[in-house]
Amino acid sequence: MSSRGICNQVAVIGMGCTPFAEHWDLSLDDLIVDAAHAAYHSAGIAQDDIDAFWFGTSQSAASGLALAGPLKIQGRPVTRVENYCATGSEALRQACYAVACGAYDTAMALGAEKVKDGGYQGLNAFPVPTDGTQRTLTAAAMFSLMLPAYADRYGVDPDELRYAAARIASKNHHNGARNPLAQFRREMSAEQICEMPAVAGMLSVFDCAGVADGAAAAIVCRAADAHRWCADPLYVKGLSVVTGTGAGSLDPDYDYTTMPECAQAAADTYAQAGVTDPRSQLALAEVHDCFTPTELVLMEDLGFSARGAGWRDVLDGVFDLDGELPVNTDGGLKSFGHPVGASGLRMLYEVWLQLRGQAPADRRIPDTGRTLGLTHNLGGYPGEIVSFVGIFGTEPSRELTCQR
Amino acid sequence: MRGVISAAGYVPYHRLDRSEIAAFFGSGSGQGRRAVASYDEDTTTMGHAAADLALRSTPVKPVAVWFATSAPAYLEKTNAAAIHAALRLDPAVGALDFGGAIRSGIGALRTALAAGGPTLVVAADRRDGPPTGADEAAAGDGAAALLVGDGSDGPVLAEYLGAASRTVEVTERWRTPGEARSRSWEERLGAHVLGPVGAEALHAALVDSGLGDTAGIDRLAVTGLNSRAVAAAVKAIGAEPSSIVDPLIDTVGNTATAHPALLLCSALEQASPGETVAVVALADGAEAVILRATDELADHRPIAPVSAQMAAGGPVSYGRFLAWRRMVDVEPPNRPPPNRPSSPAAHRRTGWKYGFTGSRDRSSEMVHLPPARVSEKGGAADDMEPESMAHTTGTVRSFTVDRLAYSPSPPTVFAVVDFDGGGRAPLELTDVDAGEVHVGLRVVPTFRRLYTADEIHNYFWKARPARAGEAAGTQAGAAK
Numbered sequence: 001m002s003s004r005g006i007c008n009q010v011a012v013i014g015m016g017c018t019p020f021a022e023h024w025d026l027s028l029d030d031l032i033v034d035a036a037h038a039a040y041h042s043a044g045i046a047q048d049d050i051d052a053f054w055f056g057t058s059q060s061a062a063s064g065l066a067l068a069g070p071l072k073i074q075g076r077p078v079t080r081v082e083n084y085c086a087t088g089s090e091a092l093r094q095a096c097y098a099v100a101c102g103a104y105d106t107a108m109a110l111g112a113e114k115v116k117d118g119g120y121q122g123l124n125a126f127p128v129p130t131d132g133t134q135r136t137l138t139a140a141a142m143f144s145l146m147l148p149a150y151a152d153r154y155g156v157d158p159d160e161l162r163y164a165a166a167r168i169a170s171k172n173h174h175n176g177a178r179n180p181l182a183q184f185r186r187e188m189s190a191e192q193i194c195e196m197p198a199v200a201g202m203l204s205v206f207d208c209a210g211v212a213d214g215a216a217a218a219i220v221c222r223a224a225d226a227h228r229w230c231a232d233p234l235y236v237k238g239l240s241v242v243t244g245t246g247a248g249s250l251d252p253d254y255d256y257t258t259m260p261e262c263a264q265a266a267a268d269t270y271a272q273a274g275v276t277d278p279r280s281q282l283a284l285a286e287v288h289d290c291f292t293p294t295e296l297v298l299m300e301d302l303g304f305s306a307r308g309a310g311w312r313d314v315l316d317g318v319f320d321l322d323g324e325l326p327v328n329t330d331g332g333l334k335s336f337g338h339p340v341g342a343s344g345l346r347m348l349y350e351v352w353l354q355l356r357g358q359a360p361a362d363r364r365i366p367d368t369g370r371t372l373g374l375t376h377n378l379g380g381y382p383g384e385i386v387s388f389v390g391i392f393g394t395e396p397s398r399e400l401t402c403q404r
Numbered sequence: 405m406r407g408v409i410s411a412a413g414y415v416p417y418h419r420l421d422r423s424e425i426a427a428f429f430g431s432g433s434g435q436g437r438r439a440v441a442s443y444d445e446d447t448t449t450m451g452h453a454a455a456d457l458a459l460r461s462t463p464v465k466p467v468a469v470w471f472a473t474s475a476p477a478y479l480e481k482t483n484a485a486a487i488h489a490a491l492r493l494d495p496a497v498g499a500l501d502f503g504g505a506i507r508s509g510i511g512a513l514r515t516a517l518a519a520g521g522p523t524l525v526v527a528a529d530r531r532d533g534p535p536t537g538a539d540e541a542a543a544g545d546g547a548a549a550l551l552v553g554d555g556s557d558g559p560v561l562a563e564y565l566g567a568a569s570r571t572v573e574v575t576e577r578w579r580t581p582g583e584a585r586s587r588s589w590e591e592r593l594g595a596h597v598l599g600p601v602g603a604e605a606l607h608a609a610l611v612d613s614g615l616g617d618t619a620g621i622d623r624l625a626v627t628g629l630n631s632r633a634v635a636a637a638v639k640a641i642g643a644e645p646s647s648i649v650d651p652l653i654d655t656v657g658n659t660a661t662a663h664p665a666l667l668l669c670s671a672l673e674q675a676s677p678g679e680t681v682a683v684v685a686l687a688d689g690a691e692a693v694i695l696r697a698t699d700e701l702a703d704h705r706p707i708a709p710v711s712a713q714m715a716a717g718g719p720v721s722y723g724r725f726l727a728w729r730r731m732v733d734v735e736p737p738n739r740p741p742p743n744r745p746s747s748p749a750a751h752r753r754t755g756w757k758y759g760f761t762g763s764r765d766r767s768s769e770m771v772h773l774p775p776a777r778v779s780e781k782g783g784a785a786d787d788m789e790p791e792s793m794a795h796t797t798g799t800v801r802s803f804t805v806d807r808l809a810y811s812p813s814p815p816t817v818f819a820v821v822d823f824d825g826g827g828r829a830p831l832e833l834t835d836v837d838a839g840e841v842h843v844g845l846r847v848v849p850t851f852r853r854l855y856t857a858d859e860i861h862n863y864f865w866k867a868r869p870a871r872a873g874e875a876a877g878t879q880a881g882a883a884k
Contacts, residue, residue, distance in 0.1 A: 140806070141809060142804075200805070
């Protein structure tokens with residue numbers, strides 16, 4: 001398979017992100033307008049100067065009309081994309097590739113989700129007519145399968161592993177408490193989280209992403225034009241999506257301690273970006289912590305920790321705000337909230353703030369001289385995953401040579 | 405020689421201790437335990453369970469499936485068709501419902517004994533009564549299946565000797581369509597009317613059988629919903645007390661339409677070759693059937709004897725029982741209820757949904773559940789053969805307890821099951837305590853009703869723990 005990537009060909013020149021919250025008083029249209037206009041303002045660009053639009057929403061609306069209507073986008077291509085919880089990243093990927101191939105000079109990716117109008121707890125998949133044999137488990141239960149499997153494979157005491165998972169949620173609450181846009185801004189200790197009643201396997205509600213409404217947007221242009229709009233743009237170093245076949249639900253060889261699609265997407269993106277040792281080369285990573293076991297396993301799938309060592313690195317604080325590789329410095333899905341279609345772009349928003357020194361002082365990562373940030377966004381369940389990995393950097397070209 | 409080629413009863417796993425009723429309400433009677441259909445069982449699934457056991461112990465295939473119940477899952481739509489599909493029978497095998505009346509269970513059996521060709525008679529019932537009432541105290545849930553055929557079809561375990569009917573029009577037990585509870589007249593009426601005709605029917609059957617008097621009966625089962633009538637019939641028959649078959653009231657409960665066949669199964673499990681077994685069923689008169697155990701019975705080994713199923717089972721609390729029967733509505737999880745299954749989608753995948761039939765790729769040998777056209781391993785297209793997991797034991801590879809998901813009876817216990825010989829399916833577990841689930845637990849597939857939406861019952865397969873004697877097959881196949 002060839003995957004040449006578009007390293008250094010496209011730049012992010014402006015971003016916007018709404019608060020993520022239970023927005024009882026804001027509609028999907030309101031969220032779209034707020035995120036889009038914040039992005040226009042950030043880039044100093046007029047809507048008319050954007051050539052094409054990609055709109056990511058999982059199930060809040062259908063078609064590009066849902067973006068063109070509220071923004072009054074006149075005579076432009078507007079496309080709705082959907083790829084489960086990786087929808088926002090997929091919108092970004094389409095916009096970047098459209099610019100990289102020369103079809104457009106500028107493009108916007110906007111992700112938005114209105115989840116709190118449904119009247120039920122949690123996220124609920126849009127019902128497609130089926131034969132009725134599909135399982136109806138919650139995502140929490142599906143991801144909860146990973147903890148016992150991990151404990152069994154690596155011989156970790158289940159209580160110790162449960163504490164490590166709670167430690168991840170506690171870290172993300174710590175970071176989210178320092179994020180004015182986040183849904184949950186209260187610190188929670190790992191001990192407090194461990195005491196919560198289980199709702200799915202070993203997981204409590206505090207092991208689950210916040211369910212929030214919100215929107216986020218990114219404007220991209222050809223890298224050569226970036227300084228027309230932005231003094232300190234981010235350059236796209238690599239983008240990858242790997243979509244599984246659902247093999248984990250079929251194949252007894254799959255053991256629920258890894259998400260192979262994520263590892264494959266990371267390998268592809270690292271190759272595109274020339275990253276060889278992500279733990280030492282990345283300034284920060286924003287990863288898809290939909291549930292605490294997901295973030296734990298991702299530390300290994302993304303190559304930050306050796307296999308079987310992720311839980312120990314978590315306990316050692318490697319991924320804390322002041323750790324060796326800060327992860328989810330904005331609070332992640334856990335604390336920032338998870339408006340499905342917006343989350344991938346929200347991750348990029350944090351990379352945008354942190355790498356450009358704009359994150360609030362109390363959650364700013366230490367200056368290590370590293371210039372790269374990673375976003376990881378997934379949809380689906382262990383065994384059947386859509387995974388996105390992106391790397392973005394402040395240097396248009398640098399010693400890290402893009403290899404393709 | 406025509407008679408019973410195979411027989412199996414099905415007693416659902418859950419047991420209600422009837423003393424809980426009085427403890428809960430401060431009134432009500434009843435002793436012993438009753439069998440309780442789980443929230444995901446109806447007469448169709450219980451009928452399938454009995455039918456599957458009956459067919460598994462004989463190579464003889466039926467040419468027809470006849471299903472009788474007083475509690476059909478559907479009207480107008482044939483419930484026997486779902487049982488037929490879950491048994492993976494050939495489309496040329498007929499399927500008929502005998503509907504509504506308690507008498508239809510024994511009636512279907514009598515009709516099959518007098519007919520030709522191997523006929524699978526299935527009877528099931530799920531009995532309710534208003535809390536604290538006599539019906540509730542005596543009732544039970546269960547099913548039985550009898551494969552009836554000729555000696556030319558296969559070895560006959562019990563030869564049909566004769567039968568007789570007595571029909572009486574009397575409004576003694578009744579229920580109008582749509583009503584949940586049945587009603588009955590003062591019990592003494594039934595005792596007066598049905599007791600004597602039960603004896604008359606048996607005597608006529610004895611004449612039909614050429615047996616003469618009741619001394620020729622080694623095992624006598626008398627059943628009916630009116631316990632006074634049953635007692636009156638037993639007295640009028642004047643049978644030896646030692647010949648009376650345990651009516652299973654204190655262990656299973658009265659399964660109504662299924663009970664004559666269930667008692668016959670139970671009696672045949674106890675009987676020795678040469679013994680005669682008579683069944684008298686009291687309902688709107690009486691039906692009497694007499695059979696004689698053959699030498700073949702000595703070699704017959706039921707897969708799951710009624711006695712073993714009675715001895716197994718786990719408790720269900722009275723509160724949960726009432727919730728399962730929708731006599732109280734409990735707060736569901738705050739999640740959207742599932743949509744009705746799509747009829748065309750279900751129809752296209754009848755083999756999977758009802759027969760639990762996946763596919764095995766000929767080149768890689770990989771089993772695909774559900775069936776696939778393109779292989780996960782190697783990518784070969786349209787080179788698969790059907791493979792049913794319905795009788796394959798599996799092992800729990802991982803599991804979880806979901807307290808958030810919609811379920812008719814939360815929480816949902818869910819497991820990734822790896823089947824012996826290949827194949828994996830994520831399945832809901834049933835008939836299980838969440839606390840007893842562990843990685844490595846041996847489980848068997850079971851045909852259940854997942855939920856009902858828009859009055860469409862969504863049938864599919866779950867897994868339940870393999871009970872003693874069921875865990876056949878080695879762990880080796882699952883341990884890879």
